[in-house]
Amino acid sequence: xxxxxxxxxxxxxxxxxxxxxxxxxxxxxxxxxxxxxxxxxxxxxxxxxxxxxxxxxxxxxxxxxxxxxxxxxxxxxxxxxxxxxxxxxxxxxxxxxxxxxxxxxxxxxxxxxx
Amino acid sequence: xxxxxxxxxxxxxxxxxxxxxxxxxxxxxxxxxxxxxxxxxxxxxxxxxxxxxxxxxxxxxxxxxxxxxxxxxxxxxxxxxxxxxxxxxxxxxxxxxxxxxxxxxxxxxxxxxx
Numbered sequence: 001x002x003x004x005x006x007x008x009x010x011x012x013x014x015x016x017x018x019x020x021x022x023x024x025x026x027x028x029x030x031x032x033x034x035x036x037x038x039x040x041x042x043x044x045x046x047x048x049x050x051x052x053x054x055x056x057x058x059x060x061x062x063x064x065x066x067x068x069x070x071x072x073x074x075x076x077x078x079x080x081x082x083x084x085x086x087x088x089x090x091x092x093x094x095x096x097x098x099x100x101x102x103x104x105x106x107x108x109x110x111x112x113x114x
Numbered sequence: 115x116x117x118x119x120x121x122x123x124x125x126x127x128x129x130x131x132x133x134x135x136x137x138x139x140x141x142x143x144x145x146x147x148x149x150x151x152x153x154x155x156x157x158x159x160x161x162x163x164x165x166x167x168x169x170x171x172x173x174x175x176x177x178x179x180x181x182x183x184x185x186x187x188x189x190x191x192x193x194x195x196x197x198x199x200x201x202x203x204x205x206x207x208x209x210x211x212x213x214x215x216x217x218x219x220x221x222x223x224x225x226x227x228x
Contacts, residue, residue: 042221043118044204091158106155
């Protein structure tokens with residue numbers, strides 16, 4: 001079946017540190033991959049996405065590359081800020097899905113300290 | 115612009131009591147609608163989705179039910195809550211007809227069943 005595995009948190013970093021949050025997936029065919037972010041007290045919002053192998057999604061300084069050979073979609077940022085503190089969810093949309101159903105990972109809490 | 119409203123934000127209910135969570139979407143028509151749940155230590159799990167009025171698909175067997183009495187209204191219900199129903203419930207919508215369209219989430223309801 002389809003599933004997403006994320007590294008467990010919390011991840012605690014100092015401001016301006018480099019961030020990596022690992023995400024791997026299991027799926028048939030070619031799923032689309034997403035990162036969603038949930039800031040404190042808010043709902044989830046799309047951070048970035050990639051729809052085919054070797055695509056790189058990017059937004060707000062965050063990047064993730066769709067690696068089919070390693071079935072991964074790791075989230076990276078070169079220099080985190082306190083305002084990046086949030087829960088980050090990796091998700092996949094199964095190939096051929098017509099209803100936009102997403103399968104989410106468990107989420108990773110990122111805490112950035114000044 | 116489109117907005118999604120979800121209420122209440124927090125709810126504490128005794129075991130065996132009924133439940134009704136409401137979600138409404140504004141600024142769009144004929145959306146796909148979703149209910150997700152995030153239990154402690156687990157990822158977001160899709161509970162129900164709907165592609166139209168009166169059309170409900172259940173993803174997992176459970177104690178909950180969903181209804182869509184109007185195009186932009188999605189209700190999550192239970193006749194008798196269980197302790198295991200505790201969690202964070204998120205409503206979401208997506209535009210129909212576009213592949214890889216992102217989901218727009220409400221701010222969520224934290225349900226505690228005691």
